[in-house]
Amino acid sequence: MLKVGVIGLGYWGPNLVRNFYHHPEVEVVAICDLNPANLQKIKNKYKDIPICTTNYMEILKNDIDLVAIATPPETHYSIAKNCLLADKHILVEKPFTMSSKEGEDLIKIAEKKNLKIFVDHTFVFHxxxxxxxxxxxxxxxxxxxxxxxxxxxxxxxxxxxxxxxxxxxxxxxxxxxxxxxxxxxxxxxxxxxxxxxxxxxxxxxxxxxxxxxxxxxxxxxxxxxxxxxxxxxxxxxxxxxxxxxxxxxxxxxxxxxxxxxxxxxxxxxxxxxxxxxxxxxxxxEPLHKEVDSIVKSIKNNTKHQVDGYEGLKIVKxxxxxxxxxxxxxxxxx
CATH class of the missing domain: 3.30.360.10 (Dihydrodipicolinate Reductase; domain 2)
Structure with a gap:
């Protein structure tokens, strides 16, 4: 089973939790949000998710394969970088980063660590x-x-x-x-x-x-x-x-x-x-297809359609x- 954590449970994060949770080859093991009310709302719906925290760094200490990041755009780079440095694959909500320099840095780290970057351009799967x-x-x-x-x-x-x-x-x-x-x-x-x-x-x-x-x-x-x-x-x-x-x-x-x-x-x-x-x-649902393609990409170690380079192209x-x-x-x- 692919172990997944989701950071950010505001507008888009709950959709990510739902689609990963219901994928037969995925186990959602951690959720994070600064707002305890957002955390509780998801916890009430998915009672068997073991880790619920307001500090995303707590998630990174655990055995997790992929972290999905659905936080405000200005936070994407710092959170994504810490996830990569903790040896986690990442899925980043659009936009990938707030600058091409940030995007290039994340790609460099991911390639050095043999990790995958996925960018959440959901309409590609529509x-x-x-x-x-x-x-x-x-x-x-x-x-x-x-x-x-x-x-x-x-x-x-x-x-x-x-x-x-x-x-x-x-x-x-x-x-x-x-x-x-x-x-x-x-x-x-x-x-x-x-x-x-x-x-x-x-x-x-x-x-x-x-x-x-x-x-x-x-x-x-x-x-x-x-x-x-x-x-x-x-x-x-x-x-x-x-x-x-x-x-x-x-x-x-x-x-x-x-x-x-x-x-x-x-x-x-x-x-x-x-x-x-x-x-x-x-x-x-496009996100259902996207999540499935991400799971297959990690399990089969294949190139994904919307990777870090594609995200960087759009940021430019x-x-x-x-x-x-x-x-x-x-x-x-």
Whole structure:
């Protein structure tokens, strides 16, 4: 049995406890949170977890294989480092770290100790994202032109990061998974602070690649309605993902524009609007798949899809967004 400890039982930690607890090859042996009420709530639900503490260093003294870290982002580096130094594999909630320097340091320690780093980019394991990759890889969409995402809601404002680090990070991880060979060369971020005293609560991010592919991401904590939609446009067809829709989440639009450049006056485009196909998608909890993949990676000593290097890649994009916001310019990646 893989022995697991979870540090941080606020918003996301209880989900980690639940999924690890119910995995047949895992034993959750320790939980930790600074708030005794959070600890007691989990202890009441999972009465056989033996170690419950407000001091995470107590967890590290025990025989534990993996520590899952679901604490505020600014604490990730120090906690993760201590876990690695105590010879524990780590799963770190997004964002991996608050700087690329911190991420590089953790990777260096893990490699020296032959330990694994997992970064909790849960959307990589989402059934719709998996189906989207299958469709993109099949070539059905043709040449991919753009990725356009809107991820907005009323809150939840975060204490230690801006809305890009909180929400757009999901889209960065999705893009990285869908297009692993895509290399962005520039990023520009626009944002403003209205309610949050320190950080941007609404933002737009534009990522540019060498071959003309562009990604636009709109994120906000200040929307009266919750919207989670993504469009991926190709030369032949287009994908639409509405994560809020109860059952018609993914559609393919057989829509495109054709121009006959052989004519003397070619600019008389033909607008083709064909069938709309609703794509059936499996129904499962992404975190369940993620936890299972982590367990398999440790047991079989195999490379994981979202390791420290993948987490670092996303942190570098986030850093570039911060630089762009600060200086109001495009930043090279």
């Amino acid at each position: 059934p719709v994202v998996r189906k989207m990759k299958e469709i993109i890889d099949s070539g059905e969409l043709g040449e991919i032109y753009y990725f356009d995402s809107e991820r907005i809601n009323l809150g939840l404002l975060q204490k230690g990061v801006n809305v890009i680090w909180d929400l757009a990070i999901h889209d960065f991880s999705i893009i990285s998974y869908l297009f692993p060979n895509l290399s962005f060369v520039k990023v520009q971020a626009f944002g403003s602070k209205h309610i949050h005293p320190y950080y941007e609560d609404i933002a737009h991010v534009i990522l540019e690649s060498k071959d003309g592919f562009i990604a636009h991401i709109h994120v906000s904590w200040l929307s009266p309605v919750k919207i989670r939609k993504t469009i991926i446009g190709g030369s032949e067809k287009m994908l639409w993902w509405d994560d809020i829709h109860p059952f018609e989440k993914l559609k393919i639009y057989d829509s495109k524009i054709e121009i006959d450049f052989s004519k003397e006056d070619p600019f008389h485009p033909t607008y083709i609007k064909g069938e709309i196909t609703i794509i059936p998608v499996e129904n499962y 994009i986030l850093e570039a967004c911060n630089k762009s916001l600060l200086n109001n310019l495009k930043v090279k990646l």
